[in-house]
Structure formats: structure tokens, C-alpha cells
Amino acid sequence: MVLWSDGSDSSEHTVEYMSSASDDGTIKVPASTEDSDFEGPEIDMYVLCHGHGKAAERRVAFEGIHIGRGFLCCAEKEGKNCGLVEWIDPSWPNTLENALSKLWSMYEQSKRDRNEESLMHSFAVHDLTQEKKKLQAGYEKLVEEEKYDTVKNLAAAQATVIRNMKLKLAEETKNLQIHIDELKKTVEESNVKLEGIKAIING
Structure with missing residues (x-):
């Protein structure tokens, strides 16, 4: 995966995602996909998660308008996960976000249709x-x-x-x-x- 920067502060992108916080205040970790070029603990920048002070984990998002963006999240496997640490890649351009949003809606609708079809089949x-x-x-x-x-x-x-x-x-x-x-x-x-x-x- 190619990481890039548009000069914006990564903390800005972290705040951008906080609308996905759960009811208990934990920031939701975006769904992710495997990427051999961006995985494992973040040891180059040595970014620590907020709650445990451990090296954050590298992941690539597979969710909505954030598909393909690299981010760092809490690596805690047990107990309370402190969620997203920060985005590594900047947001996509608005036109691409709109396209991704539409595609993701189509994907979610397709899943709902398949689930409904599976239910009807059952x-x-x-x-x-x-x-x-x-x-x-x-x-x-x-x-x-x-x-x-x-x-x-x-x-x-x-x-x-x-x-x-x-x-x-x-x-x-x-x-x-x-x-x-x-x-x-x-x-x-x-x-x-x-x-x-x-x-x-x-x-």
C-alpha cells in the first residue's frame, strides 16, 4: 500500500472518525482488510495507543468512504480496546468519497438482499x-x-x-x-x- 500525505494533520482525520464512537465512549475501529504492505505493529513512528501505551497496530480500512486508507488502532486483544488511534492516509477527494459511498451503499444493499433471500430460502x-x-x-x-x-x-x-x-x-x-x-x-x-x-x- 502506498501511503501519502496532503499536508493535513493526522489528528484531524482521527477526529473525523469519532462519529463512529460506541455507546460506552469507545471509538469504533473501522473494518479492515489484509494488506501485507501495511500490517503488524507500528515500529517506524512508534505510535502508542492512548489507553494502554502499546505500539499501535497497522490496518487498512474496508468500510464506507474510508476503504483503502491506512490507519493505526489499539492492538489490545483482550479487555477494553481503546479504538482508533489515528489515520495514516488522508481522506479521499470528495468525488471519490461520493463514489465510494454509493458503492458501499450498493454493497450493503446487496448484503441485505442476500440475507433476505437466504431467509426466504430458509x-x-x-x-x-x-x-x-x-x-x-x-x-x-x-x-x-x-x-x-x-x-x-x-x-x-x-x-x-x-x-x-x-x-x-x-x-x-x-x-x-x-x-x-x-x-x-x-x-x-x-x-x-x-x-x-x-x-x-x-x-
């Missing part, structure tokens, strides 16, 4: 999941009903077969009895004839 997935559960329950119920109907139909078919077999057996039994009666009658008639023949012979 709702849709939830609705589809619930619908899938209902369909699964309906399918399982249908399968159970199908099994019940199959067993019921099978039992009815078996009952019909048994009933038909009983009717057929009864019919065959009746026919067999008739045949037996006819045989008995024939035997009786034969016996009568035989007795007649015996009487003629013995007479």
Missing part, C-alpha cells in the same frame, strides 16, 4: 420439509391402508373358496348318497329275484 426449505413430512405420513398411512385392504381381500377370497368347497362337497355327498341308495335298491331287487328263483327250483 422459509421455503422449512415449508418444503414440513410438506415432505406430511406426504411421508400420508404415504405411510396409505401403505398401511393398502396392507389392510390386501389382507381383507385375501381373507374374503379365502372365505369364498372355503364356502365353495363346502358347497361342492355337500353336492358330491348328496350325489354319492343317491348312488348308494340306488345300489341298495338294485341289491334288494336282485335278492327278491334270487328268492323267486330258489322257490321255483325247490318247488
Whole structure:
């Protein structure tokens, strides 16, 4: 990253950013991006943070109209961070700030749209999941009903077969009895004839 100066006092730029102070009075540290040319502790100028007296940390802003500007901030990782120490790079020209502001608004709107789309997608997935559960329950119920109907139909078919077999057996039994009666009658008639023949012979 190329650092430059327009002759203005860096403290002026620090004050410029104080509108981003949090409710507890801590000055917000701008969001930053990685830059191998401007990172780590500030050892050249040896600038100390206000609250801890430690060497400030180099960062490059990635936020709003300050994108690309180098700044120094408190390097405290634990406990209360005393926030921004000072800007290293001066503010961008007004025309560029306006362009960055518009681009950042578009970026933020895009994030909101993606979040809203993701939320709607989550709702849709939830609705589809619930619908899938209902369909699964309906399918399982249908399968159970199908099994019940199959067993019921099978039992009815078996009952019909048994009933038909009983009717057929009864019919065959009746026919067999008739045949037996006819045989008995024939035997009786034969016996009568035989007795007649015996009487003629013995007479």
C-alpha cells in the first residue's frame, strides 16, 4: 500500500472518525482488510495507543468512504480496546468519497438482499420439509391402508373358496348318497329275484 500525505494533520482525520464512537465512549475501529504492505505493529513512528501505551497496530480500512486508507488502532486483544488511534492516509477527494459511498451503499444493499433471500430460502426449505413430512405420513398411512385392504381381500377370497368347497362337497355327498341308495335298491331287487328263483327250483 502506498501511503501519502496532503499536508493535513493526522489528528484531524482521527477526529473525523469519532462519529463512529460506541455507546460506552469507545471509538469504533473501522473494518479492515489484509494488506501485507501495511500490517503488524507500528515500529517506524512508534505510535502508542492512548489507553494502554502499546505500539499501535497497522490496518487498512474496508468500510464506507474510508476503504483503502491506512490507519493505526489499539492492538489490545483482550479487555477494553481503546479504538482508533489515528489515520495514516488522508481522506479521499470528495468525488471519490461520493463514489465510494454509493458503492458501499450498493454493497450493503446487496448484503441485505442476500440475507433476505437466504431467509426466504430458509422459509421455503422449512415449508418444503414440513410438506415432505406430511406426504411421508400420508404415504405411510396409505401403505398401511393398502396392507389392510390386501389382507381383507385375501381373507374374503379365502372365505369364498372355503364356502365353495363346502358347497361342492355337500353336492358330491348328496350325489354319492343317491348312488348308494340306488345300489341298495338294485341289491334288494336282485335278492327278491334270487328268492323267486330258489322257490321255483325247490318247488
